[in-house]
Structures are given as structure tokens and as C-alpha cells.
Amino acid sequence: MIAKIIYGQTCTGTLNYVFGKEGMRILGYGNTFSRNISPKFFGSVLYFQGQRNATKNRYAHISLNLPHGEHLDDRIFYKISEEYMENMGFGNQPFVVVRHNDTKHEHVHIVTTTVKEDGKVLGIYNSHKRSMAIRKHLEKKYGLTPAPTKKQTSQLPIYRLPEKQFGMEAEKGTKYYLQDVLNSINQKYRVRSFDELARLVKRYHIEVRQTKSETGRIGVAYGLNNQNGYKTRLINGSAVHRNLSGPKLQKVFDIHSKSKLLPMYRKRLLKQIETTYDLFRTIRPHDLEAMLKEYQHIDIKLDKKGDVIEGYTIFDRSRYVFRARELGKNVRMQNRLDIFGKGHEPTQVDMESKQVKLEIQKLIKDAFTTSYLKSPKQQGLLSEHILKTNFGDIVPILTASKAHNFLERYIPRNQRTDFRKAVENIFPMVRDRLYEIETKKEKEILENIFKLIGKVLKKDIFNVGTKQGSVRLLFQALGVKYYDNKLSFTKSNKHTVPVTPGDLSFPEHMEKHVSTGFVRQNHLMLDMLSEQSSDNSPKLTATAIFLPMIFPKLYGKMNTVYKKQYESIALGSYIKNAERMHAPFEKSAKDYISLFNAKGFYFVNGEKGFEIKSIYTDNTTSCPLPKRTNQYLSSIPDLSETLKGQQPIINELIADGRNNLENLWAGHLMERGLYDKVAFMLTAEKGYPNLHREIVQHHMDNGLRESVKMASARHSNIQQNRLLRKGVYAVSSLLGSRGKKTEEVYNGFKDEFTDWSKYKGKGRGLSF
Template identity: 35%
Template sequence: MIARILYRKNVQGVLNYVLDKPHASVLGMCNIPKQILQYPKLLKQHFHFLGSRHESNKRFVHITLNLPHGEFLDDSKFFKLAEIYMQEMGYGEQPFVIVRHDDTKHEHVHIVSTRVKESGKLVDNSHDFSRNLAVQKYLEQMFGITPSPESKCSQNLPVIRVPKERSLPDDSLGVRFYMQDILNTLCQQYKPRSFKELKHLIQAYHLALSITQNKSGRVGVSYGIEKVLGYKSRFIQGYKVHPNLSGPKMERLFQKNARSKLLPTHRQRLKKQLDTVFKLFKSIDLKELETILMEFQKLDTSLEFNKMGQPKSFTIYDKSGYIFNPSEIDGQLWSRIRSFSSNSNSVLEVNGSQFQLELIKCVEEVLLNRHARMHTGFVVSEFIARQTFSAIQNDFWEHPKFALLSKYCPKEGLDLHKQLNDQYAGIQNKLVQKHHKRETQLLESKSRLISKVIEQCVFGLNLTTDTRGELFQSLGLAYENGSVRYLDSSVHSLSLDMGNFNTRPNEMKFPSAFIREHEKVLRLLVGANPKSESLYARSYFLPMFFKQLYSQMAKEDRKTFETYSLHAYWKTIERMNQSFEKSPKDYVHLLNHQGFHVSEIDGDMYLHAIYGETDATIPLDQKTKAYLNSLPDKNIVFKNQHTHITLLKHSGRDSFDHLWTAYLIQNEYYKKAAYLIVFKGIRPNLAPEIMEFHMQKGLKKVILEVAQNQNNYKNRKLILASAYTIDSLLGSQKGRNELEFNPFKDELTDYSKFNKQGL
């Protein structure tokens, strides 16, 4: 099921459409006076009167509930479903009408209501997108409806530049719906800045537009289907296709896109990318230009020719969503394109500097990929220095960049394999020097950080030898005889006077992602700007990894750390809980089961946690505060929090182990969580509905498998030693047994793929 919510300033047009549609069936009205029920025509005046008591542009709400294709509910069940939906979304006491339409292949109802309460205030619509998804999931389970997709997915239309190659799609849902779907999708996928650009985009999908302008200068737009295969539609005014597709609304969208401050940056980047390709090639066949730009720079372009075979226009569909022509990028770009011929072959300039740079990039990528894959105990520069060409040549032949260079190399006079072999020693030496310099700078930076940490007494005045040792190892370093080096290598070494002690050899190596997170925490504690050292959710679990170190942390610094890391974790669990959060009450309920609770002090709201050693709290933002203030029984809900929080504390579930297991489960690392549940008896701190969802999704099956297999292990102590350590629970599963663990590179701690998701 899919529910869509639209907010309106006026309601007359919506009610005209909903009620006057042919074969429309009114399923029922709720919280409407009896007189209105007897005379439905008065409904429009009634809603207008209610909404006129507030000036908001979002005072009315229009909701559609759409069943999946092929599924059906009778009128009574559909009415009940709609009624429950309105109740869960906070409109249970508002007047609303439910109308069923049958003009599409999927069964659906329209619900029209007002956000203006009897008091004149508005129904709170904070978090409405996430709550909408949660209510959908709840109703799907209640009424046995096929579940909708778990995550929001963006629709990418197929890119077809020539309209005649595309047959007209099935428009049985109506021409208007086809236009709406195409236009909405294109306006999300691209950022057009004029009707001219929009017209160019929609041509590929057999759409046309007509622009009109009245005496006052107001622009109107109409959309139609071009004549193709003998079919042509009438033009439909933009506001009838969709309110947001009217002429004035589209002009505002164009102006917004054109005002972007990032446009100069995008133009500069594209100019650099195009220059790189043109420097790399000696000659380019114009028929292959689009392919070459996509292969080497991932640029989506369109080059059109006239009847004489000469280039007519060149368009760039940038990844930023903007559409550029050559004159916007570089005044000489179009003449450079026209200088190429359609009769010449595409050949690389093998004697040019750009070709040499591409070879170096190719070699570096191969070596770095090999270093990451082999999990060696060497730093990058040391690893590169040990690699011979014969040992890595197979990796070259499999690398995509090498295949591209081979494809466009001159057919005669160049043996790319021989050239790589001859130049490898020089390239290798350059890369060793480059990474050696970086590693030296990083080692110096970490050494200075340690000096600041000790100078500012972050871990107390008198550090024990063990604490000093863990401080170095927590940053991936070792200290020996007055010098500091990397744990993995002795190539780099710096003098550092930290007393007469050595770090213990053969100590456990901490996961590299947590080392980086710990380093950011230390920089924050010694005065770095919080905006430049933003933490991820995993930082909240650092006391599990560096137990001795964090237990010695000064109380004030510990509170600062817990405040920053709590904020990072809170933003993540907000996102994780979205699909289960139907209301503000659910928001509090889900937090409570995870060991967090909300308090209100002098009108401000704060988030508290049962974990950690200090009473660190964070203030909730204004939007969340307004969302929770919309609770009619807020005081009771807040008071009842303490019952569950007290239960968690008394049952010993206020340790990080229980939250860590919950974190693994919500990220769907089921097998790793199952080891903690089965072998250590950890109970994850999760709400029953979230736990049930993951049990059905696969957690239950994995737990049963782990529980059944534990009896087959001969050496129980060895299993416990490997499975109980946090380090082992983070092992990579790729190409190896689940019980073989690699603490430095794994699917959880490798956060490169989660950079933009807050993990």
C-alpha cells in the first residue's frame, strides 16, 4: 500500500475533483455534523469555514491510500483502514470525508480533511513522511496487504534521446497520469532552468509543451503528447496535470535552480573533465565522443548531427542534475568539438603528459586495491615498495582503466604491456615517495595530538604505563625507546619523549574505523572545531573498545565525549526508527526500549541515556520539540518513561553490550548479533515490534543456526575467545568462514560506503 499526502491552502478544487468524479463513492464522513450528512453539498462550505480560521498555506490535507495492483478491499474494510490511518496520523478528531474512486487499475480512496482544530491551532505535521511509512507498514500487517518497499526509491527513467525509437507506453491510467509521472520524475532527476531545457528533456518521452503569456505577463503552460504512431492527445493545462506543474510554479522552480551557488563549481569541474579527455586523445571519432566521455569521465552527453553529418548541438546531462551547453562551460569548447572528424579513428596521445598521468593512476589504483585486499601488516608505502611488476601484472590486465587504455592505443608502434614494464620502477618510486610523505605527516599529526592529550590531562594527571601504552595503541601507534612508530611498520619513526616505557608487543590491534573515530574524539577534547570533526554513531561504543583508556578519562572530558557521541547516535537511531514511528508517542516508546528517555525542563526538552558514566544530556531541536508538544497526554507519556527505564537498569541491561547488539541487528548484521545472543546471553535493547520485524526478516533463522551449531564445536573456550571479543564480531564475511575475523577491514567498520548516511 502507498499513502500520499498533499497539503493545500484551498479546498474547493480538491472537493470538486474528489466528489464529482464519475462513479465516485462516498464511503463515509467522520466528525461531521448530522446536518452535513443529510445534505452533502454543504460539505464544501463547512470545510471552507473551518479552514478560514487559520492563514497557513497548509491548512487542508488531501490524502490518497492506494492498494497494490490486483488487491481488493470491500467498502467497509477500506473505510475502516482509512479511519485507522487518520487516527494514527493525528487526525482522529478532525472532520474528514472518505471517497472511493475506480478510475485506475489500483483500488484507492481519497481523504480530505483540515488541519485547523476547534481551538484554531493546527494539527502537527512534524515527521509526517516517516510516520506515514510507519502507519503504512502497520496497516499492511493488520489488513493482510502486500508490503510496500521498505525504503524510498528514486525512479530513473530510461534515457532515450531519439523519440521515434520509443513506442508510446500503456496510458490506460490516463494521459494526465502519464504526463504527471514523467514530468515529476524528470524534475526530480534533473534541474531544468527554463522551459527550453524542460522541452528538450520531455521530447524523449513523446511529450510536448505549449507556453502562453497574458497581458499582465503571467506565464501559463500546457502539456500534450506528440503525434507518434498516429496518436496525439489534446493539450492539458499545467495546473490540471498537477498543481506543482503550472506555469508560475515551474517558473519559480527554474529560478530556484538558476540561483544555485554551486553552478560555477559544476562548470569548472566539467571544464577540467573535458580538458582531461581532449588532452588524452590525439584524435577522436565524433561518433565515439559520447562513449569516450562516459568511459573516461562518467559524463552523460548527447551530440546531435545535421543532415550533412556535421555536429549540430552538444548537451551535457551532469550528475548534479543540471543541463549544460558548450558555451556555458568554455567559449572554445564547441570549436574544439567541431575540430574532430567523423572519419578519423579515436587514438590516444601516448607521448603526452596526460597519458603518463593515466598510467600512474592506473598503477596506484591497482596497488591500493591489492593492499586493501591482502590485509598485509605493512603501511601503504612499504607495501608498494615490496611489489614487483610480475607479481601484480595480472591485476593490471583485469583493471577497467587498463582495458580502456588498451582499447584506444595506436594499433601499431606501442606495446602497452612492455611500456608499463619499462616504466613501472619509476612509477613505483613516485608512489612510494608520495605515500611515505603522507604517512610521515599523519604520524607527526598523531604525535602532536598525543602530546596535547597528555599536556591537557585528558586521561588524568598521572598516567600509568598501561594507560600510556593503550593511548598509543588506540591511535595505531607503538612507543619504543623514546620514539614513536606505526604498529604495522618500523619504516617511519619520530623522536618523542614520553618517559621510560615501551608499549607491550603483540597487543590486540583495534579496528581501524574505531581508531579514526577515537582520533576525532581526542581532537574534539583538545579544542578542535566540532564542525570539522563530526562523529558517527559508532563513536558511542568507543568505551567498549578502549576500556582502560576511557575509564581513566577526566570526568569533565568524559562528559564532553558522551555529549558529542550521544548526539551522533541519537541522529542515527532517529533514522533507524522512522519506519516504526507512527506518532510522537511511538517516538518516545521506541527510544525508551533502547535505553533513552526525554525530559522537559523549563520548557526545553532533553535526551538522556542509561549508558555511560556521566549524566550527559543533549537538547532536542525545535522541530522535535514541537513534534512531542503535539502529544495531548504529553505529561503522562513522559512520566511513564521511567517505568521501562527502571526495568532496564534493574535487569542489568544498562551496559553497552545490549545496545551494541541492538545496533548490529538494526544494521542487519544478524550472524554477528546471533553470537552475542546465543553465546553470551545478551538481550538487545529494542522495542518488541522492531525485534519481531527483524526476527521475521531472518534473525530468528540465524539464531537457530548458531544455537544448533554450537554443539558441534570441539573447543568451546576457543570459540568463546574469538566470538566474544568485539574485535572478532566485526570480521569480514567475504570469501571466508564466519569464525575467521579481521578487525581492520570489515563490512561494519568500513564506513566508506556509509559516509553520507550518518553511520
């Protein structure tokens, strides 16, 4: 099901269209004096209530659309509409649900007002995001087909072109169709002229004609012409929609045309297309679309007139649309007959070109990096991996890459052997060059870590010293080790930085494996706390909040002032990620609060607005929420009661011993879809995820249930084996055996994230 919402300042035109459609059926009214009123009376009720406030978004026009072939009877469709309105916050507003049958898919229109009886306006913050969550909820409840989640799979409704009709009815249908398509086009692209708009809407059978009044005022008119006997008169743009008038569109076009980023976009595209041309000896024009999409990720469409290709149009990721001739003379097909004008020759790579050699170098470089990242045990640094890797080691990864398959597809068969030899011949040069680059980079990183350690110690961010050797905790958390008055990376002795903190002898404690991801996050966090970071520095992710769980001894020694600063920063980074994760389940501002409450976060409303706190940080630590989120939460009708309702949930989490970061981590892994790791925590570690029940149920249905069953069976077998071994040990001891006296502890979760065995036994199990 697809739901669309349009807010507006007037409702007359919308009501005329909704009630005027031939064959329409009124399924019911909501919150009116009677359910047997006339459309005219309802229009009066809606108009007078909407006029009690001067907001521009007084009225709402909502459409609920089923996929082709799906059917609902009137009673169920009205019930779904009622539930949708209730969840969206329109439950107490007057509304009408009208069913139309003018398209190939079943749909209803709902018209209501955002103005309440007392003249105040309903909070429509995040309404489109909430609509998505409500839609998913209703799809699951009523067994409807889910709507596409990717933008590219949801195309404009070409099939909605009005049928051949006459009179006023045709005009109403035409206006709605024009409004629907033109608004969608202007949202999807940054249009710069009326000519460009005309080209973009031509495939939807819409004509655009620019007009000019006697006073010189620019205008625009729209009409329909499907070249198949159906043509309408031109309708003035302002009559279609106030934002589609000539003057208003011209202002938008001027803003888009004067963007300072426009030259940069043109330059980037010009370079990408010229690079593509340099790679090929011949290109069949019809192959260009697929080639640019695969090689440069550029979307183009060939401009055809009959069977003749006149050029192409580029639909850039910046939302701008360019004609090839805008970028430069050298990219026009007519000016590059050396590669486009070779008759019916197939598209072929130019094996003698410099670009081929550059592509081979890139292939080898990517293969080195991929083989290092995919190696089961990343022993040593990338530079060390490069030095000991032979050509045969990377061949399987290289030949499996998309870039290699792309090149080989367009290399003539009789030259593919030469291509493979060229790759092998270039390999030593690329390896030596890459080795130099990575070695230099690693040295710089180690020196930066050394400088960072100095700043951290100078600012006393942690209460660590050299006398007791506790400074090792800081070294370990930054992925380095100290030995013989030298600092080096934990997993390599290749690079060293001389230091003189005294003789610290604790090498065995320094070898503990820590995820490079958490080390990186810790590095970024300490950069921020020591004011070494810049605007161009990588941003913290949600995992920053878990640093005390990964480095408990170090963060246990954190000074109070910096601890509060850290917790506030970590809260902010986690909240941004959580908001994205919650989007499919957040039907209202109340849901926003309840989803966070289930995770152990709660909200307080202070003098400066809403702040969020957590059970994992100090009670005085908080993170302020943005202005828009403040307005969103303030729209809750019974706000004070909602905020009071948080306390029992938070108290229960604490009473159950679930105020540990391990419980939040289990939920975080579940949201990321790492079900195998979650299953181990649930079955072996008895770690309960702090997550809303609805979200847990979603992941259970999405594959977690099967992972838990497999982990439970595996864990049961391990327990049985353990009991058998205990029996063997007991018998052996009675017989005086001197065999193995210690058991091998099973820990299936010990991997690149962390070792969870130290937390075993905490938390509560989850029953299914």
C-alpha cells in the same frame, strides 16, 4: 504501494476533481455526522473546519497507489486507508476515501484537513518520512508489493496521460495530470527558464507557452498534446496551481540562475567531459550515454531529431540541467569531428594519449590500496605493503576492477597485449611515487599524534601519568606505541618520533590489536576535546559512543568535565545515525520516542526544549535536540503521559543489566546488517541487543534467523569438542600424562572490531 501527500490552502479544486471523476466510487467517510452524507455536504464540513486556522497547509490530499496488476476489494482498501489515516495522526479528522479507475493501477484519493475542531493545527512534521514507515507497515500487514526504495527506480507516471475525453471532465483530469508532472519536475531539477521546463516536460506530452500581458506581466499556459489525436486547450498556470503561475516560476528560475555554485558545476562538467574526449581516438555518438555514465558517472540524454543527433543534455547530480553548448565549444559533437566524425568506426581508446597513461596510474594506485585493505592481516603500514608488493600480486585485483574492464572493452583486440605491457611497465614508477607519498603522509600523521598527546596531557583530559606507566593507555588508544624513548605506530617501527617521558617498559601490553576505525574515531574525539579540530575535519560517526567500551581503562580515567563534554558530543553523533536507521519504522512522534527508549535513550523536556539522555552515560549528561525535532515531539497530544511512560522501559533495561554499551553495540551491528557477528554474540556471548522488538523481527526475517541457527550449531559442536577434550585431559591426568594442560578458547568474534571474550557472561540471551 506508493503514498503521496500534497498540502494546500484550498480544497475546492481537489474535491471537484476527486468527486468529479467518471466512474469514481466513494468508499466511505471518516469522523462525519453520518456515513450517508452527500459529497456537497462533506465539502462544506471540510471547508468550515479548515477555515478555523490561517495556516497555508489547511488541507491534505493523499493518494494511495497499488502497483500494476495488484487488486484489493473496496472493503480492504478502505480499511487500509483508515489505518493509514490513524497512523498519520488524522484519525479524528473528517476525511473521505474515493476510489478512481482512470489509470492502469488501482488507487484511492483521501481528502482531509489539518485543522482540528478547536482551531489548532495537527503537527505535520516529518509527515513524508512517517508516511514511508506507515506504508511499509501496511505492505507487510496486508501482503502488498513493496514500493521502490531508490529514487531512480520510481519514475514519473507517463502512463497517467488522460484518455481521449471531452467537456469539463477532460479539463479536470488535465489539471491534475499537469499539476502532478510539473510539480515533480520542479522538485527533481533546478529549472532555470521556461524553455528548459518545456524541454523537460515534452516527453510527458505537455506543452508550455510563455505569455505576456499588456502591462508586461509574465505568464505561462500549459496544455496536452500526445501527437495522437488528443489535444487540450491551453490552461493558465495559476489555474493549474498557484505555484505554477508565470511570476512565481520566474522567481524560482531567477534564484537558480543566479546561484554562486553554478559556474563551479559547469567547470567540473567541462573538465569531466574533456577528459573523456582525451581518452578516446573515436567515439560513436550512440555510445556516449553509456560511456559517460560508466566512466564519469554523468547522466546524459542524446538530443535527436529523427535519426540525426543534434547534441546532448546533461542531468547533473547538482539537479541542474545543462545543454552541451552551455559548457563550451570544445564539448559539442559538431566541433569535435576528429573523434565523432569518423563514420561507422567503433569507439576506441587512444593508446597514445596522455589520459590513458593517467588512467593506468590510477588503476595501479587503486589496486595497491585495495590489496592492502583486503589483506587478511594488515601487517605494517601501507607504505611497507607497497614496497614489498610485486606486479603479479596485484594483477587479480587490477583485472577485476570496473575501471580496468571499462578500458579493456574499448581497446582494439590487436592492442590489448600492448595495453597489458604498458600497465606492467608503468608499475615500478607508480609504486615508487606512491611509496614516497604514503611515507610522507604517515610521518605527518605520527607527528600530529605526538602533538595531540602533548595537548591531551597538558589539558589533563585523562588522569594518566608516566610514573605508573598509565600513559600507555593513551598511546594504545591512538594507535601508537612507546619503546626506548621513541614513539611509533603500533603495527610498525618504520617511523619514530623521539620523546622523553622517562623509561616506560611495557612493550607487551602495547601490542594489543585495536580496530583502526575506533582509533580514528578516538583521534577525532580527542582533537575536538583539545580544540585541534576544524570545520574541514572528518566528522564523528555513531561509533564514537562506543569508545569507553573499546578503551575502558583509558576512558575510566577521564576527568569529569571532559567526560561530560565527550558524552554530549558522542550522544549527538549517535542520535543523527539512529534517526536515519529508525526512518523505516517511525510512524509517529511517539514511535520516535519508543524506538530510542528501546535502545536505552530517554527524553526530558526542560526550559530550553527537549534533551536526550542515555543509560550509558552520566545522568546529568544530555544533548539538546534541534528546533524542528522539538516541534515534532511537542505535537504529541498526551505528551506528559508519553514522557512518563519512558521510565518503566528504562528501569527494566537497568534491572536486567542491559545498561552496558555491549547491548547497544549488538543492536548497532544488527542495524548495519552484520548478522554473523550478532549471531555469535547472541549464541556464545549471550549479549542481548537493546533494540525495539519490531526492528529485531525485521532483521530476523531478513537473514538474522539463519545466521543464529548456523552459529548455534557451530557453538554446540564446539561445546561437544570441549567436553571431549576435558574427558581426554581427565584420563591423561590419571595416567600421569604430561600433555597439553590448557584448552584453546574459541572466540569467533575476535576480528577487526574488538575482542569480546572479556565481556563473556554479561547480559541475557535472546530466545527465538
